[in-house]
Amino acid sequence: MADRIISEIEVYRAANLLIAQHGANADLEASRLLDLMLERGDVEGREVWLRIRRAIEQLRAPRFWDAQ
Incomplete structure (x- = not known):
């Protein structure tokens, strides 16, 4: 299990x-x-990977300035 809080910069x-x-x-x-992580029962690890997956989605999302 994770021993510490993972910062946003580390997630990105x-x-x-x-x-x-x-x-x-x-x-x-x-x-x-x-x-x-879920299979291993690592709830904290699962949360970290969930945050990383969300960051991937955000990094790939179209941006306002890209459409112009």
Whole structure:
């Protein structure tokens, strides 16, 4: 289980790393790891991977200035 609180910057660094390594499948990899934590009973680990998956979604979301 996680021993400490994971900062937002660490969450976004992990999200960027997953995007760099897995490309379009980054969210699937985060989901796989999220499920693995759940199987292991690691609630804190599951929460971390949930945050990372959400960060991936946010990083990929269209932005207002991109549409112009």
